[in-house]
Amino acid sequence: MRATVWHGKKDVRVDNVPDPQILNPRDAIVKISSTAICGSDLHLYNGFVPGMEKGDILGHEFMGEIVELGKAVTNLKIGDRVVIPFPIACGNCFFCHEKLYSVCENSNPNAALAEKMWGHSPSGIFGYSHMTGGYAGGQAEYARVPYADVGAFKIPNGMTDEQVLFLSDILPTGYMAAEACEIKPGSVVAVWGCGPVGQFAIQSAYLLGAEKVIGIDRFPERLRMAREKSKAITLDYEEVDVASALKELTGGRGPDACIDAVGMEAHGMGLLGAYDRVKQALAAETDRPVALRQALMACRNGGVVSIPGVYGGFLDKVPFGSVMNRSLTIKTGQTHVHRYMQPLLERIQRGEIDPSVVITHRLSLHDAAYGYDIFCNKQDDCIKIVLKP
Numbered sequence: 001m002r003a004t005v006w007h008g009k010k011d012v013r014v015d016n017v018p019d020p021q022i023l024n025p026r027d028a029i030v031k032i033s034s035t036a037i038c039g040s041d042l043h044l045y046n047g048f049v050p051g052m053e054k055g056d057i058l059g060h061e062f063m064g065e066i067v068e069l070g071k072a073v074t075n076l077k078i079g080d081r082v083v084i085p086f087p088i089a090c091g092n093c094f095f096c097h098e099k100l101y102s103v104c105e106n107s108n109p110n111a112a113l114a115e116k117m118w119g120h121s122p123s124g125i126f127g128y129s130h131m132t133g134g135y136a137g138g139q140a141e142y143a144r145v146p147y148a149d150v151g152a153f154k155i156p157n158g159m160t161d162e163q164v165l166f167l168s169d170i171l172p173t174g175y176m177a178a179e180a181c182e183i184k185p186g187s188v189v190a191v192w193g194c195g196p197v198g199q200f201a202i203q204s205a206y207l208l209g210a211e212k213v214i215g216i217d218r219f220p221e222r223l224r225m226a227r228e229k230s231k232a233i234t235l236d237y238e239e240v241d242v243a244s245a246l247k248e249l250t251g252g253r254g255p256d257a258c259i260d261a262v263g264m265e266a267h268g269m270g271l272l273g274a275y276d277r278v279k280q281a282l283a284a285e286t287d288r289p290v291a292l293r294q295a296l297m298a299c300r301n302g303g304v305v306s307i308p309g310v311y312g313g314f315l316d317k318v319p320f321g322s323v324m325n326r327s328l329t330i331k332t333g334q335t336h337v338h339r340y341m342q343p344l345l346e347r348i349q350r351g352e353i354d355p356s357v358v359i360t361h362r363l364s365l366h367d368a369a370y371g372y373d374i375f376c377n378k379q380d381d382c383i384k385i386v387l388k389p
């Protein structure tokens with residue numbers, strides 16, 4: 001089959017690779033109909049994630065048709081159209097029972113690697129380095145889906161791929177970030193980063209009852225989308241002082257909740273030894289670490305700072321005194337996608353949210369390398385790319 005393969009920093013290619021096969025009784029093989037490139041794939045592309053190996057197949061946002069099933073999967077059949085959540089979860093462990101799917105304790109075969117870095121291991125993730133299992137990803141013609149009976153989410157007839165594809169990651173990720181904000185009538189929420197997750201965080205905050213949502217970014221096309229599609233008030237952080245603008249917009253008090261949808265990509269993907277190298281690499285991205293610090297400093301007393309942005313390791317100069325002395329609550333985590341697929345599908349069906357609005361580019365899988373390039377360099381107003389095998 002054809003698949004998007006990582007060869008090294010800024011080097012992805014669409015190669016011929018062996019077809020995936022059923023390895024375990026709860027596996028399914030999915031013939032992929034649509035897949036997407038995620039902002040977090042850029043961490044791999046830019047070479048910040050340790051545990052990547054030449055030949056790894058990328059992609060954790062994908063959907064398609066079931067073409068093969070392991071013996072133990074009884075709730076799905078050949079031909080079912082399914083969306084696959086990016087975290088791999090067994091459905092049976094303590095954490096899965098608590099609906100904390102992204103920290104499933106059975107799905108990362110390389111748990112020992114992650115334990116060294118983080119103390120404990122999270123779940124496995126498709127196409128996201130050997131730290132989280134080394135699973136082949138879904139920017140390909142086919143993918144093997146472990147624990148398919150728990151993960152593969154069946155899509156009702158009559159819905160297009162573009163309506164449901166983002167149930168795999170970015171829609172639940174934006175939604176969970178907003179849900180963490182404990183929004184009440186009258187709440188003001190500020191969102192750092194108006195990429196796809198930021199857009200869905202803004203839209204979800206409104207769905208959950210926020211009165212005013214403020215989107216912060218510097219790319220004009222993202223700010224425009226935040227205003228026009230997501231109905232945010234926008235701040236360009238290259239033009240205004242964010243801290244004082246937020247005070248002005250909230251009568252001096254600060255937003256009730258702040259969402260960091262930027263992350264600190266370079267920080268933390270590293271094993272400890274990679275730390276200095278990673279910091280050097282960050283020099284080109286000096287705005288990134290600023291987002292979390294700004295969010296912590298800007299949030300009103302007693303407010304919530306919700307962090308869907310990806311962090312990997314050890315952060316410098318985080319104003320923890322501000323968190324403690326001002327009674328802030330920090331909420332974060334890789335998204336427990338399985339929890340949100342059904343309720344968000346229903347919101348899509350009711351027309352409350354249209355995930356396809358973030359798509360700016362539709363490319364053939366063959367053009368994946370070009371897609372990574374323009375997405376990484378924010379060329380051609382690229383916000384979100386869908387690939388068609």
Ligand SMILES: [Zn+2]
Pocket residue numbers: 038039040041060061086169170
């Ligand atoms: Zn993603």
Ligand SMILES: [Zn+2]
Pocket residue numbers: 089090091092093094095096104105106107
């Ligand atoms: Zn589990």
